[in-house]
Amino acid sequence: MSAQIIDGKVIAAQIRNEVKADVERMKAATGKVPGLAAVLVGDRKDSQTYVRNKKKACAEVGIASFGYDLPADISQDDLKKVVTELNANPDVHGILVQLPLPGHIDEEEILGTISIEKDVDGFHPLNIGRLSMKRREPLFVPCTPRGCIELIIRSGYSIDGKRAVVLGRSNIVGLPAAMLLLHRNATVTICHSRTKNLPEVVREADILIAAVGRAEMVRKDWVKPGVVVIDVGINAVDDASDPRGYRLVGDVAYDEVKEVAAAITPVPGGVGPMTIAMLLRNTTDGAMRANGLM
Numbered sequence: 001m002s003a004q005i006i007d008g009k010v011i012a013a014q015i016r017n018e019v020k021a022d023v024e025r026m027k028a029a030t031g032k033v034p035g036l037a038a039v040l041v042g043d044r045k046d047s048q049t050y051v052r053n054k055k056k057a058c059a060e061v062g063i064a065s066f067g068y069d070l071p072a073d074i075s076q077d078d079l080k081k082v083v084t085e086l087n088a089n090p091d092v093h094g095i096l097v098q099l100p101l102p103g104h105i106d107e108e109e110i111l112g113t114i115s116i117e118k119d120v121d122g123f124h125p126l127n128i129g130r131l132s133m134k135r136r137e138p139l140f141v142p143c144t145p146r147g148c149i150e151l152i153i154r155s156g157y158s159i160d161g162k163r164a165v166v167l168g169r170s171n172i173v174g175l176p177a178a179m180l181l182l183h184r185n186a187t188v189t190i191c192h193s194r195t196k197n198l199p200e201v202v203r204e205a206d207i208l209i210a211a212v213g214r215a216e217m218v219r220k221d222w223v224k225p226g227v228v229v230i231d232v233g234i235n236a237v238d239d240a241s242d243p244r245g246y247r248l249v250g251d252v253a254y255d256e257v258k259e260v261a262a263a264i265t266p267v268p269g270g271v272g273p274m275t276i277a278m279l280l281r282n283t284t285d286g287a288m289r290a291n292g293l294m
Helices: 008-030 046-063 077-086 107-113 125-132 143-154 172-185 196-201 272-290
Strands: 035-041 064-070 094-097 165-166 187-191 205-208 229-232 235-239 247-249
Touching: 008 046, 008 229, 008 272, 035 046, 035 077, 035 272, 046 187, 046 272, 064 077, 077 094, 077 107, 077 196, 094 272, 125 172, 143 172, 143 229, 165 172, 165 196, 172 187, 187 196, 247 272
Parallel strands: 035 064, 035 094, 165 187, 165 205, 205 229
Antiparallel strands: 235 247
């Protein structure tokens, strides 16, 4: 058996097309388009690349983007002032503060300053709190975990009643992914560095979401036949045969695991494209909600 390859690029393109149609519908109804503000502090090259890619994606679906490039030594109060001004701007429906922030900035305080109605990253304590409660709906769900669930559902796999294992307990991926699986009636186990007999626990999974940041940690003998694998990890490993001197791999040993899994995401090209697609979806949802279209 060889696994179905879950192509994140194809599914992300479907979502972008849906977003574009909603943006056009909103423009026809209100004369307005969704707006996303990206706040970049400092000059980290990786953060600059992420923000540039997000602006490009906005342009492709008709979302207006607003860029704020701020110096690395900006004060906590001045950064909060920028966020507060964006909260009050009716043309901005989503606010993205690119992480990580410089060490002197309290990230939690800044993220908590973002209006819950514009928290398109889904990191506001109220959105996370609602996500963790039964019969509560957050306004926004974090983009990468939401993308993981979309990959499973749009590939035709049911979550209801399945045993799901989440490798990793980060606030950005692991914990919200576990909550989303639980809301869809999976029986969920969250694994971490203190989990005993880790391969045995992972082997119980019908659905595995791997998000630990350790290159090819999950091997073939860690998984049972028929598992659906969503690999969030992206790790650089040395490879002299590659012109860059390295190649990118996930947290799952792809070539091994695909021989026993029912379905698996590649790295790159799996979860990665979904993160930006879900950011566009969240921004458009926020704009439609603000304009009475949802």
